[in-house]
Amino acid sequence: MPTRTARTAWTGGLQDGSGQVELVSSGVGKYEVSFPKRSADDADGTTSPEELIAGAHSSCYAMALSNEIAQAGGTPQSLDVSAAVTLGPDPAGGFRISRIALTVRGRVSGLDEAGFAAAAAAAKAGCPVSKALAGVDDITLDAALES
Numbered sequence: 001m002p003t004r005t006a007r008t009a010w011t012g013g014l015q016d017g018s019g020q021v022e023l024v025s026s027g028v029g030k031y032e033v034s035f036p037k038r039s040a041d042d043a044d045g046t047t048s049p050e051e052l053i054a055g056a057h058s059s060c061y062a063m064a065l066s067n068e069i070a071q072a073g074g075t076p077q078s079l080d081v082s083a084a085v086t087l088g089p090d091p092a093g094g095f096r097i098s099r100i101a102l103t104v105r106g107r108v109s110g111l112d113e114a115g116f117a118a119a120a121a122a123a124k125a126g127c128p129v130s131k132a133l134a135g136v137d138d139i140t141l142d143a144a145l146e147s
Helices: 049-071 113-126 128-132
Strands: 006-011 018-023 029-033 075-089 095-109 139-145
Touching: 049 075, 049 095, 049 113, 049 128, 095 113, 113 128, 113 139
Parallel strands: 095 139
Antiparallel strands: 006 018, 018 029, 075 095
């Protein structure tokens, strides 16, 4: 399996500095980052490590769930997955990712609600990004089929 890379060029201190994250492997873009915008309610066109983790987790989870559905004998027609990643204080000092909420709504043939829920739980446990984020105490899953 290949290794993927990203690079960040940062200038200045934590509060007055800023950086640019470049997705090197794919070449699809460069994105501005700054700590004040990272910790603000309005990102104002700037991304953050948490948003990038949310993108990684939601896409990885969608792939894992499509596989689990097929393994269970179903056919995924559409999956709408979101990941909400929360930055919070770390009791040991500083900050940490305190919570991740995965939400998925799916249109699937060949599985009932219980089969979908089982596939969703297996995907949460088996997704490589979920495994990498195992240090997050609170990763929740809200999974439901849509008609």
